[in-house]
Amino acid sequence: MLGAEYLETRKRLESITGQIRTLALRTDTPSDELETDSVRKSLKSPFRILVCGEKESGKTAFLSSIVGQSLAVSEQKAIHVFGSNVLSTEQEDEVLGYHRVTEVGELELIDTRGISELNQQELERIKELMPTCDYVLWIVSSGNPWASKTWDFLTEARELVGMRHAIILQQIDLRPADDVPILLDHLRSLSVQRVGHTLPIHCVSATIAAAAWSQTYKDPKRWNISGYESFESILDKQISTSQEREQALRHAFNGAKIVIDRLEVRILSRARALRGDKHVLQAVEAEVERARETEVKNARENLNRLGSVVTEQVEHTVKYASKKNGMIGTLISLFTRGDGAVAVEKRLQELVSESASVRAREIAFSMLRQCEQHWNIMRPELQRKMAVNVVDFDARGFERKVDEFSTKMEHSTRHALVLLKLRRLLDRMMVARQQALKRILTLVLALVSAAGIIGYLSDDLHNELPFLILGIAGLLVLWMVWYGKKTKDALIDDYADTIVDARLHLAELIENDYIDEVRDFFNGYFPMFENIRRYLVEGDYDLEPNTKESHELFLKLKAKQQDF
Numbered sequence: 001m002l003g004a005e006y007l008e009t010r011k012r013l014e015s016i017t018g019q020i021r022t023l024a025l026r027t028d029t030p031s032d033e034l035e036t037d038s039v040r041k042s043l044k045s046p047f048r049i050l051v052c053g054e055k056e057s058g059k060t061a062f063l064s065s066i067v068g069q070s071l072a073v074s075e076q077k078a079i080h081v082f083g084s085n086v087l088s089t090e091q092e093d094e095v096l097g098y099h100r101v102t103e104v105g106e107l108e109l110i111d112t113r114g115i116s117e118l119n120q121q122e123l124e125r126i127k128e129l130m131p132t133c134d135y136v137l138w139i140v141s142s143g144n145p146w147a148s149k150t151w152d153f154l155t156e157a158r159e160l161v162g163m164r165h166a167i168i169l170q171q172i173d174l175r176p177a178d179d180v181p182i183l184l185d186h187l188r189s190l191s192v193q194r195v196g197h198t199l200p201i202h203c204v205s206a207t208i209a210a211a212a213w214s215q216t217y218k219d220p221k222r223w224n225i226s227g228y229e230s231f232e233s234i235l236d237k238q239i240s241t242s243q244e245r246e247q248a249l250r251h252a253f254n255g256a257k258i259v260i261d262r263l264e265v266r267i268l269s270r271a272r273a274l275r276g277d278k279h280v281l282q283a284v285e286a287e288v289e290r291a292r293e294t295e296v297k298n299a300r301e302n303l304n305r306l307g308s309v310v311t312e313q314v315e316h317t318v319k320y321a322s323k324k325n326g327m328i329g330t331l332i333s334l335f336t337r338g339d340g341a342v343a344v345e346k347r348l349q350e351l352v353s354e355s356a357s358v359r360a361r362e363i364a365f366s367m368l369r370q371c372e373q374h375w376n377i378m379r380p381e382l383q384r385k386m387a388v389n390v391v392d393f394d395a396r397g398f399e400r401k402v403d404e405f406s407t408k409m410e411h412s413t414r415h416a417l418v419l420l421k422l423r424r425l426l427d428r429m430m431v432a433r434q435q436a437l438k439r440i441l442t443l444v445l446a447l448v449s450a451a452g453i454i455g456y457l458s459d460d461l462h463n464e465l466p467f468l469i470l471g472i473a474g475l476l477v478l479w480m481v482w483y484g485k486k487t488k489d490a491l492i493d494d495y496a497d498t499i500v501d502a503r504l505h506l507a508e509l510i511e512n513d514y515i516d517e518v519r520d521f522f523n524g525y526f527p528m529f530e531n532i533r534r535y536l537v538e539g540d541y542d543l544e545p546n547t548k549e550s551h552e553l554f555l556k557l558k559a560k561q562q563d564f
């Protein structure tokens, strides 16, 4: 095919520019240099070949044999353009007709009416077309190669076509082979006369070339004999080295080069921006971590506050313990198994864990306020340095953390109280007291019983023994009351001291849980960084293939530069 080599180069350049445009679109990089009509034309414009010659010189037959397709039309127009482009740049009118013929591919073949039958307006129109053509071929038939009108027009139009024209000596099959050198000599001297130098001359026979075409292949022997083979290869070379064509490619190449350079800069600066964003995020995360560790370091104060909830409940618990060890409570416990210490401890646990929950809430809310303040200071700076939107403080998320914190600390305190085994002492003291009182009571009851029995068995109404025994029992009861009160007071005091002493121990027991929960509390920041992290990950995800692609395109483009 005509211009195959050039077309191959152009196709590759077109594909590279297409890829560059896609990448530019994907990375939001302006690619205006590749969107211009001139670039589009440089990469798309078909090869224009225009034929001129006398009537019946074989112009239509010549063009038809190039594509193996009859281009004869019945329309009586001076110019017929045959192209495959749906959007032709040529306007159809009474002088020019456009015919879509897919077989011509990247060519655009322009046939004209015989020169002697063209009026001035039509001649002017042909002259207008000439500078836009890759090649103008002057068709002369071997029967009449000195066709004067053709030579006159050639002379007139020589400035318009520059070096892009040649003579086609058509219908050579009608002449004996010996005549051809004579005709060529004649044509050469004519061209020197008319244009000052010898024009390229190609001897062809459209009839033989037409016979070379078959449905599926082109008979190489006939093609060779027809003269089309050598005509095509010469024209091919000329097209490939054509300055206009080279300039068109260079124009598109330059546009592509500007855009690829811009893309490289863009991708580089994006990579730099992403790296910067990553550092900013890391710095903010480090700052959050520092704030968290400071909070952990200052745990002691809050732990003491939490531990002190146990001392705050001393009064209530002692009151309850006192009730359990009061007269009625003690009497009941003397006759039943008694749950005194268990109930007191249960009450203590309830009171302590409830107020631990309230205290933990206070602590968590103060951490929340601190975090909020901290975020409000960090946020504007972060936003200034980052392209992505930096979210507001996630108060809701942190409130959830407050709930979690207080629930966990409530559980932890309850558990720690169990581990403290405060009940043991109370239990021991209460059991000892109850046993002593039980023994005294038994003795009182025995004395009362003995007094009763003696009184019953004695006939002497004035027997004083039973009354004496009853008196002793009465004294014993009084002593029991005194002893009960004394031991109760001692027991309550001891228990209160134990609880007060437990404060520090409690703080120690909940320390690890407290630190874990503080650390977890600061995880409330995580969702606020999520969109930034996603943005960075997506940026990285795009960046790598984009960088790779832009490098590849750059190299491909560089390689293409060698072609012209």
Ligand SMILES: Nc1nc2c(ncn2[C@@H]2O[C@H](COP(=O)(O)OP(=O)(O)OP(=O)(O)O)[C@@H](O)[C@H]2O)c(=O)[nH]1
Pocket (backbone or CB within 6 Å): 053, 054, 055, 056, 057, 058, 059, 060, 061, 062, 112, 113, 114, 170, 171, 172, 173, 174, 204, 205, 206, 207, 208
């Ligand atoms: N023997 C032979 N005859 C040819 C050849 N090329 C064309 N002819 C004949 O020459 C005549 C004119 O051919 P066309 O191709 O119509 O010539 P044209 O220059 O287009 O003529 P107009 O459009 O009328 O100006 C036709 O009868 C063709 O069959 C050839 O290579 N060899």
Ligand SMILES: [Mg+2]
Pocket (backbone or CB within 6 Å): 059, 060, 061, 111, 112
């Ligand atoms: Mg014709």
